[in-house]
Amino acid sequence: MLDETLLADLVADLPSAVRLQRLVRTLREGFRCGAVCLLRLEENALVPVALDGLVREALGRRFQVAQHPRLATILASRRTTLFPPDASLPDPYDGLVEQQPGQPLHVHDCMGISLHVEGAPWGVLTLDALEAGTFDATDRVALERYALLAEAAVRVSRLERDLRALRMAREDTGLPLAAPEARDILGHSAMLQRLLRELDVVAASDLPVLLAGETGVGKELFAHRLHRRSARHKAPMVQVNCAALPESLAESELFGHVKGAFSGATAGRAGRFETADGGTLFLDEVGELPLPVQAKLLRALQEGEVQRLGEDTPRRVDVRIIAATNRLLADGVREGHFRADLYHRLSAYPVAIPPLRERGSDVLVLAGHFLEINRARLGVRSLRLSPQSEAVLLAYAWPGNVRELEHVISRAAIKALSRGARRDDIITLVPEWLDLPAPVEPALVEPTLEKKGEVAALAPERGEKSAPPGLRERVEQTQRQAIREALDACEGSWAAAARRLEIDPSNLHKLARRLGVKSCRRHIMS
Numbered sequence: 001m002l003d004e005t006l007l008a009d010l011v012a013d014l015p016s017a018v019r020l021q022r023l024v025r026t027l028r029e030g031f032r033c034g035a036v037c038l039l040r041l042e043e044n045a046l047v048p049v050a051l052d053g054l055v056r057e058a059l060g061r062r063f064q065v066a067q068h069p070r071l072a073t074i075l076a077s078r079r080t081t082l083f084p085p086d087a088s089l090p091d092p093y094d095g096l097v098e099q100q101p102g103q104p105l106h107v108h109d110c111m112g113i114s115l116h117v118e119g120a121p122w123g124v125l126t127l128d129a130l131e132a133g134t135f136d137a138t139d140r141v142a143l144e145r146y147a148l149l150a151e152a153a154v155r156v157s158r159l160e161r162d163l164r165a166l167r168m169a170r171e172d173t174g175l176p177l178a179a180p181e182a183r184d185i186l187g188h189s190a191m192l193q194r195l196l197r198e199l200d201v202v203a204a205s206d207l208p209v210l211l212a213g214e215t216g217v218g219k220e221l222f223a224h225r226l227h228r229r230s231a232r233h234k235a236p237m238v239q240v241n242c243a244a245l246p247e248s249l250a251e252s253e254l255f256g257h258v259k260g261a262f263s264g265a266t267a268g269r270a271g272r273f274e275t276a277d278g279g280t281l282f283l284d285e286v287g288e289l290p291l292p293v294q295a296k297l298l299r300a301l302q303e304g305e306v307q308r309l310g311e312d313t314p315r316r317v318d319v320r321i322i323a324a325t326n327r328l329l330a331d332g333v334r335e336g337h338f339r340a341d342l343y344h345r346l347s348a349y350p351v352a353i354p355p356l357r358e359r360g361s362d363v364l365v366l367a368g369h370f371l372e373i374n375r376a377r378l379g380v381r382s383l384r385l386s387p388q389s390e391a392v393l394l395a396y397a398w399p400g401n402v403r404e405l406e407h408v409i410s411r412a413a414i415k416a417l418s419r420g421a422r423r424d425d426i427i428t429l430v431p432e433w434l435d436l437p438a439p440v441e442p443a444l445v446e447p448t449l450e451k452k453g454e455v456a457a458l459a460p461e462r463g464e465k466s467a468p469p470g471l472r473e474r475v476e477q478t479q480r481q482a483i484r485e486a487l488d489a490c491e492g493s494w495a496a497a498a499r500r501l502e503i504d505p506s507n508l509h510k511l512a513r514r515l516g517v518k519s520c521r522r523h524i525m526s
């Protein structure tokens with residue numbers, strides 16, 4: 001019966017996600033177990049692509065093989081690996097199998113098998129049960145047979161995907177076939193999938209794209225994907241954070257300068273346009289560009305040429321522009337902060353990136369991703385959400401979007417440990433640890449921040465104005481102080497401060513802006 005269903009699904013005309021989903025469901029029913037998961041190997045991590053019986057957020061996790069000895073053992077063998085109930089190796093799904101009330105969280109029986117496609121390891125199939133003794137020697141043999149059918153299903157899905165990509169890629173673009181990506185955009189909602197399909201088509205078109213969306217929705221991730229999927233993917237994508245570009249330096253940053261063009265120009269330097277030649281120039285926060293710089297940018301786009309500061313002859317550049325904004329640029333045009341002609345040139349193809357609150361259960365998928373990162377970072381056995389926490393996350397409005405979700409999960413994990421949770425337990429995050437902040441009123445932020453040394457009340461809890469600061473406030477206070485000290489020590493150079501703090505410069509800009517440090521201190525970007 002199991003064989004017949006699997007075979008019928010294999011030849012049926014189904015979307016590949018549905019085919020793989022039916023595969024895991026059929027296997028779970030056939031083996032009468034708690035959960036079945038199909039994971040694809042991407043670099044050194046196993047990433048769930050279809051699951052049945054595991055909580056939904058597991059779809060957002062990346063299990064680093066080196067950190068999960070059970071998965072490593074399964075992957076290393078071509079035969080079924082069966083772990084007895086008393087196996088000492090930690091189970092990656094502890095706490096992630098959906099349970100009935102009163103059922104244990106801890107997985108007792110587990111077996112898995114590696115899958116190979118075209119002679120190379122493709123991933124693994126895992127089966128878990130909360131009751132000891134669910135799997136026996138017969139199941140072990142049966143799984144080896146079904147693994148062959150699973151491999152066939154994967155091959156069919158892969159063929160279909162390649163065919164689709166081939167159909168989309170114009171022959172002369174050299175567009176890469178869809179391959180696993182380093183910083184993938186997570187989410188399974190229909191809205192996000194539709195958007196990704198649309199972006200893939202735009203990517204191949206070479207049109208300028210304007211990505212518009214609230215802060216923290218992932219505009220930068222989308223920009224990278226557009227570039228990776230474009231015909232320019234072999235050339236560089238150069239990023240400019242327009243909010244961090246002081247007017248005095250903007251021209252030389254964008255267009256370059258010759259030696260001696262201004263005091264301090266001890267050598268000639270190419271600007272970002274030239275560096276991006278043949279590739280993509282990503283103008284992040286384009287709404288923040290000062291008006292005089294907008295005029296020069298427009299000229300460069302119209303002419304397809306740039307002129308280094310202090311040089312007479314223009315240089316031709318071939319650059320595709322992707323711009324991002326979290327302001328309504330059309331409002332900027334109406335209010336006179338943004339040039340209408342530049343706006344029309346940049347927004348040949350405007351794309352609205354939806355806020356997190358409109359992406360349904362993708363909140364849980366993303367939460368799963370951040371839970372796994374924090375689990376590894378904090379060295380705990382298992383981090384999961386209680387059903388109440390899931391409901392809270394789904395109901396919250398997320399003014400800070402994905403970045404805010406990331407911080408909420410990190411804080412909750414730290415809070416759990418600081419309140420006595422043990423690293424070798426299954427840690428279930430409850431709503432009180434999520435501590436969702438009230439939305440920040442920008443007007444509240446700046447005056448408070450400028451008073452150095454004072455405990456900043458960034459987001460005062462409702463009704464708790466005089467309470468001592470919580471962990472989050474203290475962490476943010478420390479971060480603010482560290483950024484200010486680094487900037488002072490580096491004489492205002494953001495790049496040097498980022499090196500001193502050992503973080504990526506763009507993350508430093510983002511963090512500083514979120515903490516309100518940047519808006520109060522106008523340091524020159526170097």
Ligand SMILES: Nc1ncnc2c1ncn2[C@@H]1O[C@H](COP(=O)(O)OP(=O)(O)OP(=O)(O)O)[C@@H](O)[C@H]1O
Binds near residue numbers: 222403
């Ligand atoms: N769909 C997603 N999948 C995985 N990670 C995501 C997703 N969307 C956003 N993120 C993560 O959320 C964080 C914020 O994303 P990003 O910086 O791209 O947002 P943004 O819209 O450019 O924000 P801002 O306007 O403030 O610059 C990053 O750490 C990013 O990796």
